[in-house]
Amino acid sequence: MAEQAPIVRFGIMGCANIAIKVSRAIGLAPNATVVAVASRNVNKALDFISAHGLPEGTRAYGSYEEILEDEGVDAMYVPLPTSLHLKWAVATVEKRKHLLLEKPVALCVADLDRILEACEVNGVQYMDATMWMHHPRTAKMKELLSDPSRFGQLQSIHSAFSYRGDAKFMASDIRVNVDLDALGVLGDAGWYCIRAILWASGYQLPDTAVALRNPKKNEAGVLLSCAAALTWDDGRVATFHCSFLTHITMEISVMGSEGVLNLTDFVIPYEESSAPFSFVSNSGFNNGSLGWIVPPEKHVVSTQLPQEALMVQEFSRLVGEIKSHGFKAEKKWLEISRKTQLVIDAVKASIDNGFEPVQVGN
């Protein structure tokens, strides 16, 4: 008989909107459950628990310090504003709680390195909450991109992620508040574009980042819209655009010598249960260049669980292996997160340096 996977007991630190979606995902994942919620106000935590149907007996705390003392919490989901990540993520892992950290994970790589070092020292699992990485569509697309006969060599990548912030968002959302999420749209939507580019490039850091001129900022100087170009010394190129001022779109185009991948809903699929993408290979101009030999093929990938539940399930599987078998933490997620941050930092530096090219750190 197969061993039962242990159920990972989650605490949620902060009642952000995104915590509604992730607490549902923790409920859907077969190897995870929510046991505690903390807010700076205990009533807010209690309301969150009842409003979103969390399990009976979920403990409510009125401070982040208190939830850290809860020995029944194995892992913490931390959706706090980015400026609070350094303090509370480090405090979490110092209590030997595994860390599922909302993006953007840190204001800069120096801060992130302190979080990641704390994870390593304390032997806890780290993962950033980039949900689309866990959709089976993502694995299916990677399979195609990894096939030399169907995709060939990577040549270029483009990604765009935008959504239109309404008046309330523009006035008060944490993502446009310089004290809470100073990276603005670059840390939010841009995070996904950069992750998509790294994902498509096999996580090879680009050599250079150049931000495009005239990014849009609010009065406090927080980025509302920006774009950048990333280049590798071997000639591969990538571009991305992210915006709070543009209608929703979530695009990745990955162009190889032998094939091309396109999708326009990579961050959050149009619907939960299945997700499309298009791929074309071995095409070209037909006879007389009157059309194409074959058009792109539409693929649809179904999923039993939404991508955020698959994320929680994978995180919890890794936590379970540490708990049950003494495995070491999986470092892949930490490395990917750090590379994403390095590119964000380089793009930010280029914006701050008058759009000069910036070498991407390592």
Place this chain on the structure above:
Amino acid sequence: MAEQAPIVRFGIMGCANIAIKVSRAIGLAPNATVVAVASRNVNKALDFISAHGLPEGTRAYGSYEEILEDEGVDAMYVPLPTSLHLKWAVATVEKRKHLLLEKPVALCVADLDRILEACEVNGVQYMDATMWMHHPRTAKMKELLSDPSRFGQLQSIHSAFSYRGDAKFMASDIRVNVDLDALGVLGDAGWYCIRAILWASGYQLPDTAVALRNPKKNEAGVLLSCAAALTWDDGRVATFHCSFLTHITMEISVMGSEGVLNLTDFVIPYEESSAPFSFVSNSGFNNGSLGWIVPPEKHVVSTQLPQEALMVQEFSRLVGEIKSHGFKAEKKWLEISRKTQLVIDAVKASIDNGFEPVQVGN
């Protein structure tokens, strides 16, 4: 009874591969016919006429000078290598023949200006042979982009056009020969990307062009693959990638505050009789951000005639109005062509200046 549109009598100067497609298009257009073909070798012209089913009586010439003397030719289609355009396009219009000029139209805007000035002085119609401009899909997409409630304000544009050159192409095609088409992929595939960006921006020239680092060149220094960013001082941005080293793709993404347009076959539709695009408006995250309110809608636009025949038809209509009614030449095509060349020149200058930003001329 409606007046019969005059039939415009075309000469074809040079038997390039693309002339096969365009001579077929001249045959399909109801107001055009081929009457003469010139090559540097009369047998090549004769072979072209018989191999591609041109009308009986089509005259064959063994030099470009001779076809210019043919008074039965109203309009010339010129698909010569770019380095020959200045000489032969000017010679054509000085003979008061209307000019349908293959792209890239010139090696630089100074050369193009000499061609365009000759067109104006001689009162002939000019059009560059950018076929997709004439597909009814293009008009349908423009209608959506022009609708403030469905598209809103333009925020960003991305375009990509690539196709994979085979060994023969890389060794001997005019598009990679420094003496024939010195602009390489920038003048060929890049022409379309830049035109798409200008089209989407209402032909407002960007203020600045910055080429991306590490474009690929062949041994003679001809561009095989390159990318660039274009920016407007009001914050609009565009990026494009063009390549002879990448699988076929023909992408435009146009992102507005209220809607987004996507297509991946803009240069040559997958098939002749209809062409798709996708458009989304008034969408956003659904309740709980578990999906989208509405996914993009797929539109399919049918056409009776292929886009290149519609191009010939429109060009011939304009020529007919000059011939029959003494109308002045339509300047729109000349202006669009010149703007496209200005952006090409700026991108080329940025590549040649170590990827520094270059102000787009006017």
